[in-house]
Structures are given as structure tokens and as C-alpha cells.
Amino acid sequence: MIERIIAWCAANRFLVCTATVALLLWGLWALGETPLDAVPDISDVQVIVATSWDGRSPDLIEDQVTYPIVTALLSTPRVRTVRGFTDFGISYVYVIFEDGTDMYWARSRVLEYLQGIRGLLPDGVNPAIGPDATGVGWVFEYALVDETGEHSLADLRSFQDWHLRYWLAGVPGVAEVATIGGFVKQYQVNLDPNRLAAYDLSVKDVVRAIQASNNEVAGRLLEFAGREYMVRSRAYLTSAEDIEQIALGADAGGIPVRVADVAQVRVGPDIRRGVAELDGRGEVVGGIVVMRFGENALGSSIASRRGCSRSGRRCPRV
Secondary structure, eight states, X not given: OXXXXXXXHHHOHHHHHHHHXXXXXXXXXXXXXXXOOSSOOOOOOEEEEEEEOTTOOXXXXXIXXXXXXXXHHTTSTXXXXXXXXXXXXXXXXXXXXXXXXXXXXXXXXXXXXXXXXXXXXXXXXXOEEOXXXXXXXXXXXXXXXXXXXXSOHHHHHHHIIIIIHHHXXXXXXXXXXEEESSOOEEEEEEEOHXXXXXXXXXXXXXXHHHHHHSEEEEEEEEEETTEEXXXXXXXXXXXXXXXXXXXXXXXXXXXXXXXXXXXXXXXXXXXXXXXXXXXXXXXXXXXXXXXXXXXXXXXXXXXXXXXXXXXXXXXXXX
16 A cells, blocks of 8 residues: 555656645644744633622622622523622622623623513612633733832832723723722812811711812803803812812801811722732732733734734834
8 A cells, every 4th residue: 555655656756746736835834823822711601790888798799789780690591600799899790601602692681681680770870890801811921110119109009000001901902900909199178177167067078078178060151252262160189279269158257168168188098909919029019900701911922012013113022
């Protein structure tokens, strides 16, 4: 048998050479087009529903939030398992579908069933589905470190939340950029109970005054001498000094009572439940880049760098 094959190849050298070249070109093409992934995504098709209800205990959230969502999603088509987890102030529901189910079809079905149970949930509770990613989509993590000491953790967190996170979210194939560590800046109004009692004010009065003052009100269009003028009220708060000047009312003598008269306003950190640390050098601000379901980490990174090079802008190193 082998002798006949050798004899046939010797007699048809042109066909053998042509087939060899074709196979070589096909192999080179397949080498460049074969997707490479260090951790192949073999996870289940799942949709995560997260619901926040701040300040509530786990047993209350379990009864009024987690249980209604789980029972409603049990009848979703092609659902294999529905799991509910409740923590302090938040509820998670994992909806696992059968193998082969399209991810975005599954997300659409979950949203459809969630619309039918919004009236059964407490006021102010809005369930939302997580990003279109899986448990193995954690493809990149980084840390922001200021070795000069000129920027605080709050400054680094602000840069991460308002600039860097959006740059990375624009990379093809990225589903989410999660932030860890640092301090979130917030305006803090520290009330003095004695001063509030002296002016006959309550905490609700201060809250209502601040909420009413942080708003923009539309006016109307006025025409004078052939020109049109738009009238509006711009009252957005942009600094701690703006909050201090908010009027809460007037005293017996008709003098306005401001927030600065009953409280101290400053910029401080929000409450946090965790920290990020790097190599034993202290706290840092970090981020986690999560890849979209079905994407390839290597292909997305190369495509992003090519697009950056053509546009002339600096590429995020993902």
C-alpha cells in the first residue's frame, strides 16, 4: 500500500506540490486566525439580578425582595436553576440557563419578567441586571499609585471614576470596569443639635432646603427688540461654600438662617466596606476590567491598540 502511494506521488509530482503549498498556506492562515485564550470560557449562561435596599436587614430583604424575584424568574423559558443570595442592604439572584442559550436572549427574558414584578417590590427598590460577562471574564487588573505623594486616595479615586474608567470601558470587548479602594468624595453636613433647637429647625428642614436648592428651574422665552432671551434659574451646588449659603428660614428678627449657622459643611470620604493594597506598600486605588461574554481578550487588546494608533490618541494599556 505504501509503495503504491509513493509511486503515485512520484508520477504526479505537480499535484503533490500544489497540494503541499495549499496545505501550507491554509496552515499559516489558521495559525493567525485561531483564537487564543489562556482561560477558555466554559462557564454557564447566567444572568445576575442585583437589587439594593440600603439599611435593611438580610431577613427583610429576603422576604420582600429576593423571594418575589426568585419565584417570578422560575418560570422563565430554558431556565435550569435560580439561586438567591441576600446580604445586608443588597440582594443577588443568579439565573442559570440551559447550555446553548443565547446570552442576550436570556437577558431579554429576565428583563421581561422583572417588569411584571416591579409593583410587588417595596417603594424605591429597582432591580437591575449585571453586565454581560461571566465568572472567567476577569481579564485585567491594575492599580493607581502616586509615588510623588501629591495626590490623595480621594484624588486617585476621582480620576479613576471620572476619567480612566471611561477610557477603558471604550475598549472593544470590555463589559465593565469595576473600581476598588480609595475614598469617594462627598459633601458632609455636620449638624449641631443645639443650634437647630435654638432656631426651631429639624433635620428634615435642612434636608428639604438642600434638595430644593440643588436644582435648575426652567423659565420662559422672552422677546425684546427682535432678540430672544431664555430665562432660567441655575442653582446647582458646586462647592461646600454653596451649601453653607443655603437659607433655611428666618429668625424672629427676620434675619435669614443659613446652613452655616447650624452646621459645618466639609468634603469628606464616603463610608466604605473594603480597601485595596499593593505589595505591602499601603492602600491604592485599583480597577478590574471584565470582558464581555464570548469575546477574546487577545483580539480585543490588539484591535484596541490598532484603533488608537490610527486615531493618534494614547492607547490604554489593557
